[in-house]
Amino acid sequence: MSTGRRAARSGGIGAHWFLMVVVVLTLGLSLAVQGYMNHLAGIGDRPAPASNATGNVPAAVTEGRPVIDARGEGVRTAGPSGHTVALTFDDGPDPAWTPRILDVLREHGVHATFFVTGSSAIKHPELLRRMAAEGHEIGTQTLTNADLSAAPSWRRQLEIRGAQKVVAGITGQSPSLLRPPHSTDNTAVTDGQWSAMDAAADEGFLAVLGTLDSGDEQAPGSEVIADRLLRPEARGQVVVMHDGGGTRSQTVEALSAVLGQQAESGHRFTTVGDSIGVDSTRQASFADFVIGTVFVWGVRFTDVFVTAISWALVAAGAVTLARAVLVMVVAARHNRAVRRGREADRNRGWFELPLRTEIAEPVSVIVPAYNESAGIEAAVRSIAASTHPVQIIVVDDGSSDGTADIVEALGLPNVEIIRKENGGKPSALNAGIAAARHDLVVMVDGDTVFEPDTVHVLIQRFAEPRVGAISGNTKIANRGGILGAWQHIEYVVGFNLDRRLFDVAECMPTVPGAIGAFRREALARVGGVSNDTLAEDTDLTMALCRGGWRVVYEDDARAWTEAPATLGALWKQRYRWCYGTLQAMWKHRGAVVQSGAAGKLGRRGLGYLLVFQVLLPLFAPVVDVFAIYGLVFLDPVRIAVVWGIFLLIQFIMAAYAFRLDREPLRALWTLPLQQFVYRQLMYLVVIQSVVTALAGVRLRWHRMERYGSLRAPMDSPARTSAP
Incomplete structure (x- = not known):
């Protein structure tokens, strides 16, 4: 997401920190009380005195x-x-x-x-x-x-x-x-x-x-x-x-x-x-009675609270395990269906993938850009080097860093530049759609580069008339360093496995801004790209699903994008993503009670997002506090075994996802460390986003810092151009 937006922001939003501190302190105090009262008790034990000395006894x-x-x-x-x-x-x-x-x-x-x-x-x-x-x-x-x-x-x-x-x-x-x-x-x-x-x-x-x-x-x-x-x-x-x-x-x-x-x-x-x-x-005395009563009821409250949380932890663990099994099984089905290029499991009505007819018609590629001077040249050159006929439309959304001048200086054929006042990414995309000359449209961020065959591979699923949009496979380019490795793992495991599941279940909630293909007809029917949310890509995808269009995933269509290189930049990016996703979920909540494709999105897609991207992350701090509780009051060995099993499941899922994406496994050495920093950062982002949304505060646009690390696969002019 590359184009700026001006959004109102009212007051401070420290309520999320206050709420989180209150919840964590309440939980920590409850666990401390329960641990002290129940796990430090020694009823029935008769240990030897710490010291047998008796010299001071009268x-x-x-x-x-x-x-x-x-x-x-x-x-x-x-x-x-x-x-x-x-x-x-x-x-x-x-x-x-x-x-x-x-x-x-x-x-x-x-x-x-x-x-x-x-x-x-x-x-x-x-x-x-x-x-x-x-x-x-x-x-x-x-x-x-x-x-x-x-x-x-x-x-x-x-x-x-x-x-x-x-x-x-x-x-x-x-x-x-x-x-x-x-x-x-x-x-x-x-x-x-x-x-x-x-x-x-x-x-x-x-x-x-x-x-x-x-x-x-x-x-x-x-x-x-x-x-x-x-x-x-x-x-x-x-x-x-x-x-x-x-x-x-x-x-x-x-x-x-x-x-x-x-x-x-x-x-x-x-x-x-x-x-x-x-x-x-x-x-x-009255004071002793009151203090005693409060103390007794306080301990009882912690008992009920901790018991409820314990059962919730069991449920969360079961759901997490079920998800791991589900996404791997479904990913395997998706992979077989895609690789064989035929219908899979038609009798059960799960996933229909017709035999492909190659699509060779030209494509309009829209690149919205706001102050993208660091990477716009690599992005445009990579698209121009495509093996598929393309019309490239760069929409400069009021940049102040000479982004449009850089594109103009390239002198590449069939690259058009639209200069406009800053109006936000949705308005830039809509301007590009209006200027597109072809029925198939590809949208790509200005910080992203394509491989030569990306466009061609991406659009082939349009052979099925029901398909209105296609998500490509976003890859992290600057994956060096531990933060880059963590994001690389998240993209391959979290995003891509989920997209295979959404594809099979016909409830894809997001076609990422970095790489997505659309039918102009589908875009026109939903009124183009809306500016109602900060996650316009998610909003658009959900609107397409509710409009009856099928949204699919093509893992062989790869796009390389820059990831945040600092924790602060990562926080801003994910905060905006999460907040925008919450906005889109709320906007399209009516899909839950609809039928057809909209109902699939509502009951499958929104339900999945609610559980795994909202509720479980909100519950994650409880897991961490419980882990500390177990180390202090329970059996540390048992806690270590449970943590090891959890990590093993994650590793197996990650290794399988890496195999599907044909990625080397060397980045997985950082997976255990991910549990101690990255995971906490992600659930804090969700907590902040949820509380901000509940407080009714409109989040301002956070533009990610660009590093200029991307390079086009080919530095030559386009090999195939669209008229």
Whole structure:
């Protein structure tokens, strides 16, 4: 696209950046919360302490009772006395086992202390409410069952205070009992664990250790567990059992048996607070309740959000894989049909390609040009060197760099120059169409060169009367360097494979401005080239399809064009392309409900563009954020394997596309690197374009910088001229 346009532009368009930052931050925060709450939790794990050092643990702790109070000066300890047994449960609540344990306790009229994990409590708030309603004591076991002895101070605060806020938000009660995760009895307290207990005391917590382990984690059998709790030495102890972290059927059976025999055994089972004469639960303050409620609902929101995104990722992956298979299968069909020059799969009505009758009639070639001095000579000479009879019309659209003078100085036969005021590329093309003397018209950008047989090969599909336009095969000329290689891959794989698919499905949405052939009759029926969008080539092609014309692809008709050499130039070009395509899609949205050729464009072509050029690129940042999430919180090896499979699929598709285009594979070494820069640039372009379109801002014309790197295949005058 080579001709300038003056378009209004209102205000700034920073809304797309704001929206993208908000979405990415929301997603990143949601993933961080979910990763922290779910993948850093250690329920059921009992790792060895980070350090076994005990030199800083006060003797009052190692030689004291299981309930440790370090809230004031000095350290005090306490524990159950007489026949009392403090019954405690860890690692819950669990949706399968906690209700059954609560049922047993209610049946026997016994209260117990449940040390809940904040992450589990958020998932099953109804169990905490039932505990509170039935008179049980609720303590905390931190937010994610983290080992506080090895945690930095910020995480200790988050784990302890976070769990307290969760309980407050769910039950309206503020617990003051804390069981440090992975702790045992007083004699095993390490320096790290004591430091965590001391820090928790500053927050008003009593630390509760265990003195009698029921052993239910090892599942030794319900009889063994029950025997341990009914022994006389169990009196005056804090018994540790579990309602979560695994299968607890033996715990339920043993608890039922023990409570059924408590009268005969002389044991009195109760809560920790009751066993030492302390009311450990107080009404939460209004601020704690509000903060806790917001925290709980915030985590639930991230859970729903991440779950929805996860399913969307699965769907996106399936669609991407399906596309890869589809385009390769259809490309193979297209290639066989084109190469054999006959009908393919007529019985299924997929793709009709009649036997060719060679077309030799002259062709009018229109070259719209706006400040194309860097490449116009190469472009015109290459067309003039065509083996097919051509009339060349160069429309100078108000250039200020002497473009028309350069063409005039060439002195080539049958090259006509039209000078006009700048009116935009559509007006230049329409001026050229009006001056064309032949029924077949080829349009080519001023930064593009043809091979000698390009025109002849391009127009042969016009042997079929239904064909109104033909897309050629655009090649990147300046493909040196990594950016050039990336664009070369995109043209061969992304554009050309898709064009083969569109050809077969009869829903071609774009004949590129760099190389396209048209019937003048078809152009006249749709009113020429419209200036309604910034993608006049896409707009024109869609109009032709809606007019009932067939638009096809000829891969042997090659045109060489300059690609942007900098990221900034690439951004401007793709931004304009994407925005213009969105405009054209919106303009022709009515094709979705039409029949015939228009319906094929609407339901096949526009649907394909919507999914693969709009929705999936919009979703691409989520994929990248999820990849980082997986590397941090999940299995990095698994993430690497998934990424490797995805890259392998891309490589196979690219290699096949390169084979179809008869291109060497050496550029594909840059394909892995493309995922880290080029891909992000492309989806940011789509995001900016979509938000700009939704904001109703009219995008200004961005003219690509020319480099003058193109050379005509032949530097001699035309070998065949059209009168």
